[in-house]
Amino acid sequence: MTDSISRLYSSVLAARDSDVEGSRTAKLMREGMSKMAKKVAEEAVEVSLDAVAGNREALIRESADLIYNLAVLWAGSGITPEEVWEEMDRRERLYGIAEKLPKGSSDHLPKPALSRPRR
Template identity: 45%
Template sequence: MAEFSFSDLEAIIRDRAHSGDPDSWTAKLFARGIDKAAQKLGEEAVETAIAAVKGDRQGLVSESADLIYHWLVVLGLSGVPLSDVLKELESRTGRSGIAEKASRPKG
């Protein structure tokens, strides 16, 4: 079996987003819009952090999966393809994180 990738998940989300399937959480999130999806992303980020602090390995794995899913939903709703995020990450690999952060516009 081939490895499952973020790109695979992005494609599944894109397919389900406007499917109209009443049993699809993805379709429901897209119908509810960016505010609800961003709220869920924030909730999952907090739950992921809590699992990490507790040392709950399985919780961290599970919450991380939820976090990544909701992050990709927010990207999809915002019209930002995963490839744009990957390009940004790639552009940062040639310099230190401290230098990269210092080079960002203030504001």
């Protein structure tokens, strides 16, 4: 799948292994999982606040930041966008595209195949 998120993810993987001075991605990767997770949480809060404030332009910008930081977190965790898309497809088959997995339902659903972190 060649979409913006997949291209972003590929770029994140390339930056992770680079020694480029000033690379935000390489710096986040070096700082570890807690920093990557913290950045996702911070951006999610900013997205939420901009949505509540009705600030459309800021919501768009912060959403892009959230997606970037999520791609960094995935890469740091050895998760690919394709694995996330597979989970979304599985949920669509069970509940429809516009539905979130019901609370507590994950215990009785088939688990997706777990993969080892890729390095």
